[in-house]
Amino acid sequence: MFGGIETGGTKTVCAVGADGAVEHRAQFPTGEDADALADRCAEFFAAHPVRSIGVGTFGPCDPDPGSATYGHILNTPKPGWSGVDLLGKLAARVDAPMVLTTDVTAAAIGEQRYGAGRGNQNLVYLTIGTGVGGGAIVDGRVLHGRTHPEMGHILMPDIATGGVCPYHGDCFEGLASGPAMAAREGRPAQEIPDDDPAWDLEARIVAAGLHSITCTLSPRCIIVGGGLGSRSALHTLLPESLSRSLAGYVPAPLLAAPGLGADAGVIGALTLAQDHSQG
Numbered sequence: 001m002f003g004g005i006e007t008g009g010t011k012t013v014c015a016v017g018a019d020g021a022v023e024h025r026a027q028f029p030t031g032e033d034a035d036a037l038a039d040r041c042a043e044f045f046a047a048h049p050v051r052s053i054g055v056g057t058f059g060p061c062d063p064d065p066g067s068a069t070y071g072h073i074l075n076t077p078k079p080g081w082s083g084v085d086l087l088g089k090l091a092a093r094v095d096a097p098m099v100l101t102t103d104v105t106a107a108a109i110g111e112q113r114y115g116a117g118r119g120n121q122n123l124v125y126l127t128i129g130t131g132v133g134g135g136a137i138v139d140g141r142v143l144h145g146r147t148h149p150e151m152g153h154i155l156m157p158d159i160a161t162g163g164v165c166p167y168h169g170d171c172f173e174g175l176a177s178g179p180a181m182a183a184r185e186g187r188p189a190q191e192i193p194d195d196d197p198a199w200d201l202e203a204r205i206v207a208a209g210l211h212s213i214t215c216t217l218s219p220r221c222i223i224v225g226g227g228l229g230s231r232s233a234l235h236t237l238l239p240e241s242l243s244r245s246l247a248g249y250v251p252a253p254l255l256a257a258p259g260l261g262a263d264a265g266v267i268g269a270l271t272l273a274q275d276h277s278q279g
């Protein structure tokens with residue numbers, strides 16, 4: 001058995017399993033206390049021993065195994081988490097080799113191996129919810145770069161105003177996230193029905209972000225997930241919005257909803273652990 005930990009901005013999921021199947025799982029709030037979270041993860045893996053553990057964490061984080069701050073959370077507006085040595089806290093409590101990446105990179109791995117992007121060597125997983133984030137697989141390899149891509153913070157054309165990103169205002173996340181849509185429309189996204197015209201602007205904003213991602217990474221497939229990103233209202237409008245934006249200059253990638261649903265990240269983390277163990 002292998003272990004997976006997906007640490008998101010609001011909740012953390014621990015799971016054991018193999019070959020893309022989850023055997024046992026537990027879920028708890030991520031909270032503001034990293035030691036308390038590491039304790040809960042350790043309790044879970046004490047009851048379910050594993051050969052190795054993959055960790056997919058919210059970012060920004062340091063996923064470079066050669067770096068002195070490997071596995072640390074970097075600057076984050078999330079209270080209690082800036083500079084936290086997440087991997088160190090887990091490794092001090094759980095006796096298993098560990099490997100860490102971002103939550104969205106883990107989701108990209110899960111979707112590529114067992115979900116909607118199965119067998120695809122060039123794929124992007126994008127989540128749109130409280131924030132916007134993306135993970136990429138390029139020519140079959142995970143793309144980290146210096147730290148990791150931050151697709152949610154690419155700059156946007158002049159489509160909308162009033163963006164909510166504390167760092168950049170009208171960046172992709174600032175305009176497309178759930179809080180951004182709520183601020184624009186005066187009600188939470190989950191209360192906006194599928195036939196509401198508000199989705200037209202949301203789809204044009206998301207398509208602008210997908211346009212830049214498509215032109216930069218040339219994915220065959222972009223999987224759009226997350227609480228807001230999984231809405232069928234958005235998926236119905238996105239292909240046409242993206243095609244119109246690309247204007248036939250490059251072929252549009254296939255757009256898909258996550259085949260693994262909300263489990264993409266934790267299954268990707270499990271898969272990372274299994275790959276790590278099996279070399």
Ligand SMILES: [Zn+2]
Pocket residue numbers: 152153165166167168169171172173174
């Ligand atoms: Zn931003």
